[in-house]
Amino acid sequence: MSSIKNPIFEKGINLTRRRFVQGIAMGGVFAGMGLGSRSLLAAALKHQELQTLRGTDFNLTISEQAVNFTGVPRIATTVNGSLPAPILRWREGDTVTLRVTNLLRETSSIHWHGLILPSAMDGVPDIANDFPGIRPGETFTYRFPVRQSGTYWYHSHSGFQEQTGLYGSIVIDPREPDPVTYDRDYVVMLSDWTDEDPMDVYRKLKKLSHYYNFNERTQADLMKDINVRGLAGTWNDRKMWNRMRMSQRDLSDVTGYTYTFLMNGQTPANGWQGLFRKGEKIRLRFINGSAMTFFDVRIPGLKMRVVAADGQNVQPVSVDEFRLGVAETYDVIVEPEDDRAYTIFAQDIARSGYTRGTLTPNPGLTAAIPELDPVPNLEHGDMGMNVMDHGQHQMADGMTMPGMDHGQHQMSDGTAMPGMAHDQHQMSDGKTMAGMDHGQHQMSDGMAMPGMAHDQHQMADGMNMQEMRLEKAGSGGMKPVSLKPNPSDFSARPVQHASTEYGPHVDMRADAPQYRLDDPGVGLRGNGRRVLTYADLRNLRTTHDQPDPDRELELHLTGNMGRYMWSIDGVKHSDAEPLRWKLGERLRITFVNDTMMNHPMHLHGMWSDLETGDNNFLPRKHTVVVQPGSRISYRVTVDAAGGWAYHCHLLYHMLGMFRTVIVA
Template sequence: MVDMHGRGQWSRRSFLTATAAASVTLAACARDSSVVVPNNAIADAEARRPHSGRTVSATLTADRARVDLGGTVAETVSYNGTVPGPLVRASVGDELAVTVRNRLDRTTSVHWHGIALRNDMDGASPATPDIVAGSDFTYRFSVPHPGTYWAHPHTGLDADTGLYFPVIVDDPNEPGSYDAEWVVMLDDWTDGVGSSPAQIYDGLRNSPGGHNMPGMDMPGMSGMGTVPGVGGAGTSTLLGGDAGDVSYPYYMVNGRIPQAPSTFRVKPGHRVRIRLINSGSDTAFRVALAGHKLTVTHTDGFAVVPTDVDAVLIGMGERYDVVVTAGDGVFPLVAAAEGKNASARALLVSGSGTPPATDYVPPELQGRVGTVATFAAAPGAALPKARADADLPAELGGGMMNYDWSINGMPFSTTRPLEVHQGQRITLSFRNTSMMWHPMHLHGHTFEVLTADGRPGARKDTVIVLPMQQLRVTFDADNPGEWMLHCHNTYHQEAGMMTSLNYIG
């Protein structure tokens, strides 16, 4: 396909035209995955979403860039030359029209993480064709739910680069119960300053026993047969053991290293809504604001019963909205890289004072830490009560010896998709048989996390499944297409821990 400017690309119109037969068949090469969707099903689902009549437009250029991380310059890839990329903001029912200009030397995509959008705009192949090098593509879809979201590529290891940006969807009817808003993107960083993601992946794949073998190097060290960055992560009780596969040179808040933190200024007594987004690839963060309690109000975009904690644990892909009442002074927001003996930080400044040392550890980090089990969906966010029509298994397997990860015993290249019918209430049963924790993310849907006794908990799209844990979630199959279900550890996903959820019949 070519657009009006002669560039090779798929537009939404051309995609729909090419598939305007009695049915749409989406298939991926080299794996058993085929889904048949009636040709009007995706359009019908889009029509049922709210529509304001407004369009929010933006242009993002994915290209090589030199990015200043705070005195350290990284040669990386980014959107519009910044890390994070520019904020995309809309209101419920608005149409987003975001043109992505791919100026990389490889294919790319933009996945709209957490947004229950139309399947052919999801940004994950094969539902949306990847954007080839040198071409442009316009993602066009309505946003049905308010909340804190973000976007990133769904191609190879590019999620562990500077290609990410926040997406905020406002609810015009939400009461304004805060005076200021702070969007906080957390990241673990290696690209352009340490081993490349490809080198790290090769090291994980080619080092027998992975990071658990004696002699694996810490970042910045070198040795025979080892890759700097592979290994060095410790353990975490909150994560059930091993904290991760990669020890990064830097951990950042909003693209800044701890030695040169970003600053957010407010007045004392102001209520501040902090939108926390973990865009990292291998790191959970334990986040606290020194001298403050956090009132958690939302997770993954959906309201929870407001709950006070000292800190929150955020896995890759998760988001938490918290509200604080600003004290008077200079307060570090510290995101401890869980189990990795390092941290990222930013500063909340509401008065005079001197920031504490870079290695300052707020006592709140050792207080009450909110995890998914701490929260329950607010009444307006809970799913309607219904009996499940189907129970789908998702066994999470694999390990470090061969660095092979799988769902239901198979890597993505040979996966047997999970199958649902339109209108079903589905229970998805995760069983983690591995010794590693996995943040599991479902595209195109939100699910309700069930407690051990079957009661509904928080409503999310990404949830941490601990080693040897069984965890059930439930959702409505109301968004037809082919959707990815995968671990949001970039390296686990690339090594096979992904399958698809297919609508059939």
Template sequence: MNFTRRKFLQQGTFAVAGVGLNLALPPWARSGTASNLTGMRPLAGKVFDLSVAAASSIIDGRRGHGVLVNEQLPAPLLRWREGDTVTLRVTNRLEVDTSIHWHGILLPFQMDGVPGVSFPGISPGETFVYEFPLQQAGTYWYHSHSGLQEQSGHYGPLIIEPREADPDSVEREYVILLSDWTFEDPHRVFAKLKKMPDNYNFQQRTVQEFFRDSREDGLASAVDDRLMWGDKRMNPTDIADVTGATYTYLINGHGPKDNWTGLFKPGERVRLRFINASAMSIFNVRIPGLPLSVVQADGLPVVPVETDEFQIGVAETFDVIVKPDDRAYTLMAESNDRYGYARATLAPREGMVAPVPELRSRPTLTMKDMAMDHGSMGSSDAGHESMDGGPVDHAAMGHGKMDHGAMNHDLMGNGTMDHAAMNPVSNHGRAAAPQAHDHVKGPGVVGLAANPVNRLHERPLGLQDEDHRVLVYTDLRARDCNPDVRMPGRELELHLTSNMERYMWSFDGVKFSEVDEPIKFYKGERVRLTLVNDTMMPHPIHLHGMFFEVVTNDSEFKPRKHTIVVKPGEKMSVDITADAVGDWAFHCHLLYHMHAGMMRVVSVVDELVPV
């Protein structure tokens, strides 16, 4: 079928709502192969009808029940075009409320789809009409923001085609949507975590490992190490809260046994649009024998960078281009705790397979992940500059030796923050000095990172010693100059906090249900948001409604993202232009962390910045 990419874009209006168009799409836009299309049936056009209902799906040969959109797992692949206005009629056929959040999409806040923040939600039997113009292109996704429905299959990919010619044009493309599936009820999973947070961790250290460490490091060192972890009430193998003990890891709705397969012709350039739509799983992705050229992060173009492996946090997206030879390849997505994997095959012909790599040894946390020993390990604040452009002086900011118990949280810029008291200056002048900050102690805060540092340049846990290239955040550079290169007028600091023993997660020690006021931004201002991870787990932090620039040593081409993984013991910053008036969710995208309280609201108000 001689159907070019240009014709598809020009004739996008021929599609009608709810009609599967896989046979009409050109080869580069098809999902899967002719015999393996389940869960990735695309819809294109401007008007869509979506129905949310309880339905079942077959996962690795076993039937599971969930909350699905149009009875598909994943939900339909939506293909939009930049510049169009889309209308989506979403009908709720459940017995409880539902919603759809358009992740990473710039839109009016009333269309953002977060119940209790931007709209009331969609009641049973009701239809809500989303309508908004498309201001961007790239790889994105959508999911429920109601209860724990996202864990039950309520998520799907969406692609926005650029209005102009795509500089990364290829002969073929596939969406690679990663997710985690449990046959348990998600609320039961959460209840187990509240009762025993390490319920799903069956990779804990053994007596044999203690004797091994005693031989290698000495008995006293091994004993001290165990006592230290016990004192912190943490486990060095506690990499992921929910593991392969209950999860089946999926690619495009297919488990490892299903082996989703994408076909190509040798010599073709193939674009793989990776989306991590998991509830709780961070993946390390590689295709053995095939270099990966990263060309897009979170929907926005980056200067192409070649690597062999990358980590993708929950809610992140990465587009990579590969040029495979005439043989089969295994696409390996290994959970970051090495408890399981999702896999697929890229092959020139159906029926071909490649060897599946064995799971690598599970990693363990160290004192570095407690932010206890960065100085002796040679870490630095590379990539983190102060508000006036110089290196950050942590001592001057009150970190490290500050008396955390003696400070008044209410005055520090979060919760009931007093912006006038912060005395920000004009965005065009010299930026105000960073504010010393602390958060209250309480049952939701077990410990503080004594010496947090910037870790953007570091490989993720478990990938430090790989002998191949591994992508890090400082490898990313925006292809286009940042739209706003002003220095921030003020800096806010927010701590990621937890009590893992009681499975309590929060910002600044206060869970979402107990927060009195939102974080307030003023329309048009530049704000530096500094995140300090006081926990020993990585957190993918997501801001709705706006992109942010990750603060690196670059001044005008910082990578722009909507989600970033903050490593344990890390202190890093993002710069935000508050250009979207409204109320926006800001949260950890680990679903059970958000559910437990790791969420805030950012309110962008149409007022002048107080002076």
């Protein structure tokens, strides 16, 4: 059934899809619409270089522009006629002035994603202070000091303009010498393009939520499963999902069926190209400027040394692959040792398509393009089930989580236990974990805290491991124990759902959401490659001087996939009161994902200091991916007064899964 898993390589019958996914070789921004000869020339170049604007003073014009990525001419929303928008190159410490003129027939805006700046400059209409958006024909002048360095991006925060092309990258050179050395520097902006009107995409998802999912399991998968697991095994495997009316292939709402995935604005058929000389160190600044697409990125033949996440330096970690959530950025260093071409391969999380580029010493060379990975299935952990915790029947509500009793079965045949596998591995590699050798049940308690395994030093100085174990044993060994709230631990308290989470608008609640920092995520588990996880991220500089949180805030990501409704704590943005935070406080925010999708949560105006295991080296992010059925925590120093947006960065989720934050 490779044709199902891998529609691109389907022969013959599906030319339409092939064209959609691959795009056309000459795709990109076309001249027309009264533009001058300069853009005509640019469009004629196969490997169109992205325009870079440098300095402190910028004029940006938002307008409509004819493009053609698939063979069908379409109208995009662009900045200075470019898709992606021009790269803005700033210097830390400068004050930049950006005059943004809106030539569209509707209100527009530009948000500087990840930038620490005054609310009035943040560019979210009606939420940022005194900013109603940029009306047609108007020019708005943004002016703010640049207080950070690294890789960021900018995009529209109005309507669906981001989907139609209004996104570009920002590179800020540090004032102090860069801790990262490199000979070449490329931005690699990944994005998703559709020929459809984004409103039509949204309508279709509301009418038929799996409209774009052409990787559902079929007859062929069933036969294969029955061959491998037998009839009973297959039934047991699928029973819970079918009972819950959930698809294990619900990986991405919008796929390569409509999307052409772009790398620096180039279609996969065309392919972006970056040149190098053998032995050089190349810095690649990956930015996910997609509306809806998570990308899994690798460069076969090259190790990638991750040196920054969301623009902020991290302790270098060498990986084969990383997952780039929507709106996240990673900077990596690669050092090709051979005089040959390498493919930068970015497949979407649903394995419905890819985009690609080439690093090459010679413009004439390309490298092989890998096949898409097999389409993965979501696993029990992705539903927020503690797969080890088979004794519990805390799901009185049969709709929420039937089938907990299959945990044991799952365990015995060793399938669907991602978290478990990782943790066991980590435990067995020599770390002392007295008390963990008491068999499965004992372990299952320990496993309610997967963070534990990779966080021993923290435990050593923060918590008493022995005490915790005894406390758990004392509780009868089966129930999660309420540990004393200690903001610096990975306490897995029993999860509580607000009353607003119950109703027709929420189809799932995770009752045993796990910290899964070391879980690379669905489709990347055990793939034989070293995949970056959040557990790998440690700030380059110590964060030990940052204060402990003053208070904790738990937010649940909720939705109903079938009805295509998204919310936080079961309340959508238009019905929600703003979150009111106190200027100067330090917050600890814990997300619980009560859905089966990844949600990249983006807080404007303030850093998200992600708890990845070592509180002395908290990496700073602006966008944090909350894996399906998981929980994750970060800290926020509330140091920016005004109105801020806080939302899921999936474009078709954010209308509902959104909060206004007011800091005063």
